[in-house]
Structure formats: structure tokens, C-alpha cells
Amino acid sequence: SRPKIAIHKNRVYMKTSDNKGYQKKTQKDYSLSFKLQLVEDIESGRLNRLEAHLKYGIQARSTITQWLRKYGTFDWENLSVTTMAKTPEQRIIELEAKVTLLEKQKARAEHLAERADKKVIIFDMLVDMAEKEYDIQIRKNYTPKLSTNIESKPKKH
Template sequence: MKTSTNMGYTKRTQKDYSLSFKLQVVEEIEPGQLDRLSAHLKYGIQARSTITSWLHKYGTFDWENLSVVTMAKTPEQKIIELEAKVKLLEKQKARAEYLAERADKKVIIFDMLVNMAEKEYDIQIRKNYRPELLKTSKKNKRKQ
């Protein structure tokens, strides 16, 4: 590589890099192994724009036909997307219903266990507050 050293600074030119080196960098960037900044830092390439120009020259991506405009979807595509959304929502609904039913069953089983424990040990597990006690206990909790 041609380099010129002026007071500790190494300046490189575009001509420094061999074609095989450029292709190696492009081959690492295109599949996503490296991004441009990582390649710039890893190989000590002077500017990221240099890597961009290599991607334009030697890469397989079609830079000329790159367009920002999004294509309008056909009615068939819209229908397919909406059907997929409906299926997803139906699955989510079914899962939510299953979990709600399961929670209800757990509550029933827990209630039965508490009833059995109360009968078996002849103790009162549930607290039955009178309405006026509920109001005072709520006020006490707020003060704390």
C-alpha cells in the first residue's frame, strides 16, 4: 500500500486497496456480517463513503433501480393481509378465553379448598367484614 507519513498521520488513497480487498469487504457487508461503520473501523478504511462506493461498484444490490416509492397493494394482497390478521386475532381471542376459563376454574377450586379447610379444622378462614367496618378499615389504610 502506498502511504505517506506526515508527523504520525498515515494518509491512504483510493488506489491503496486491491480489488481482492475491496471484494472481501463487500462480501462481508452484503450478507450482514458487518455494517459499513464496523468495516470502516475493522480495516482502517479512511471513509465510510469509500465503502459505499465499493458497494455500488462491486456489490450485487441493484442501486440504480432503488426506489423509495412503495407500490400500491392490489385488492387481493389487501384481502390476504386482512385474512392473516383475522386468523391471528382469532387465535389471540381463543387463547384469552382459555386463560379466562382456566382462571375461573382455579377460583372455584380455591373456594372449594377453603370451604373444606373451614369444615375440617372448624375455623373461619374468610374474613366477613360488616359494611361499616369496611369503610373504617379503608380510611385507616389511607392514613398509613
């Protein structure tokens, strides 16, 4: 559940769990995964800084700017996008997300394979029924025959 937020005189306060009222929220109150996700959302264009500030009740937009400088791929010195080395934490979070996606894709593929197997069984049953009902042969029985050329060739020593 998300914490309750109150805004008073342009300050954001977080409702504490022990019902002592509202308390200022600091950067330390946000998890690393939250910060990384927010930076990714901003850099991908899903949110801008003001939208993130209002949506999540982050105290100051400068906090978001600090996160962008610390965790983002934007080169603030040259004002361009760079591919910065990712922290181990960022890499772990990305890999965990990829694992989750691959697990979902695997489950879907297994479901489709099971469904295809069931269709094959039903198709075979229908063909069997049709062959019996109409006294016709639908399936062709091909038996592999050995070539006479292979058998008649003399062995070389």
C-alpha cells in the first residue's frame, strides 16, 4: 500500500505508520529500485520530472534531478545521452526483470505446446472416427523400403 501524503505550503509530508501525524519524507525513504524505475520512466518519456514529482509526492523536483544525475544515462556535463556503466544494483534489477519476463514467456510457450498436443490428439481421434464411420483410409501408411541397390553392392576390402 502506498503511504498517505499531505501537502501543506508546497511541502510534502508522509503519514507515519504509528499515527503520530505527518512527517517530511526524505530521499532515504525511497528504495533504490523505485529510484531506478522513476529514472527509467523519465528517460523513456513515460513521465516528465513535474509529473513524477506530483504523482509520487516527491518533496522537491531537485531530488528527482539528483536521481537522474546519479542513476540516469544523461551526460549532464556535455548535455547528451551516454551509455554509462550501470551499478551492480541496476544490473541486478534489470536481470531480475528479464528473468520475470522470460518466465512468463516460457509459461506461455508451455501452455501453447500443451494446447497443440491436445489438438493433435483430437485430430487423430477424428481421423480414426472418420475412417471407421466411412470405411475409408485417410492416413497413408508409408513403409520405408530398402533400396535394392544398397543390398546388391559388393563390399570393398
